[in-house]
Amino acid sequence: MYTLYIANKVYSSWSLRPWIMMRELELLFEEKLVTFGTGNNWENFRKFSPAGKVPCLHDGASVVWDSLAIIEYLADRHRGVWPEDAQAKIWARCAAAEMHSGFSHLRTTCTMHVGLRIRLKEIKAELQAEIDRLNELWCEGLNRFGGPFLAGEKFTAVDAFFAPVIFRIQTYGIAMNPQASAYVKRMLALPTMQQWQTEALREKWREPGHEKTALAAGDVLEDKRMQP
Incomplete structure (x- = not known):
């Protein structure tokens, strides 16, 4: 069975790509969410990803990193990743x-x-x-x-x-x-x-860097998350 390493759903845009593709294809996989740490995540993410980044897919001895590479890896093994036409x-x-x-x-x-x-x-x-x-x-x-x-x-x-x-x-x-x-x-x-989205809103972990970047864009009208 596949194992897909991702980070916080509230922040991790790159993780969403293979996750939703695999869900839409109804592929069986184990999800392992590793939270973003404050600052550099290199050492922590290097435990499962050669690039020190998320997402990363493990399939037995095969380790596939980068969302585009994961998509192409899945396309080699499953129909429906790309259009037939x-x-x-x-x-x-x-x-x-x-x-x-x-x-x-x-x-x-x-x-x-x-x-x-x-x-x-x-x-x-x-x-x-x-x-x-x-x-x-x-x-x-x-x-x-x-x-x-x-x-x-x-x-x-x-x-x-x-x-x-x-x-x-x-x-x-x-x-x-x-x-x-x-x-x-x-x-x-x-x-x-x-x-x-539901699982993202349930997350209680807050990473200051991601929060600061979002707040810099404008005025917060609403925070829909559960309070930590």
């Missing part, structure tokens, strides 16, 4: 890779924080450009492949890669166009997304 698969891989390596202003300004609702202080031009690109990219996929997911009828890896963005949009109240907003609502309604 050739053109949809090409597009999905490109869109997932763009998310994996891009959208730096969105990542920096709007760190993932499932527990808070925040009103942004401002949306700088660089951030707005990335929001515009999200609208464009999502609508392209939905229109080309018919929805309700980005590459067609079924949830695939490209949706998993944008799942952390869905939570960011919810947290920071980011305005999207009507078609993209409908996609956000569909994603948030998924039982797997609901499970991640």
Whole structure:
């Protein structure tokens, strides 16, 4: 059976990607959540990950780190990770890779924080450009492949890669166009997304660095987490 190492669900955007893909495929795996420590997590995370980061997948003697590598490892072993249609698969891989390596202003300004609702202080031009690109990219996929997911009828890896963005949009109240907003609502309604969110809100651990980064973005309207 697989073992997937992740960090706090309230913060860990990278962990969400393989976790939700594996849940959507109904794969059996043991989840091991290792909390973020204050400062550098290298030594602690190196106990299970060569890169000293999460997520990390263990499959017997095989150790796979980085969310994209984990997705491709799963795709070699299970159908449904990527779309079956050739053109949809090409597009999905490109869109997932763009998310994996891009959208730096969105990542920096709007760190993932499932527990808070925040009103942004401002949306700088660089951030707005990335929001515009999200609208464009999502609508392209939905229109080309018919929805309700980005590459067609079924949830695939490209949706998993944008799942952390869905939570960011919810947290920071980011305005999207009507078609993209409908996609956000569909994603948030998924039982797997609901499970991640519920478990995140139950976490009592608070990591000061992640909290500070989120608070720097704007004014907190609500904290939905259980109190520690």
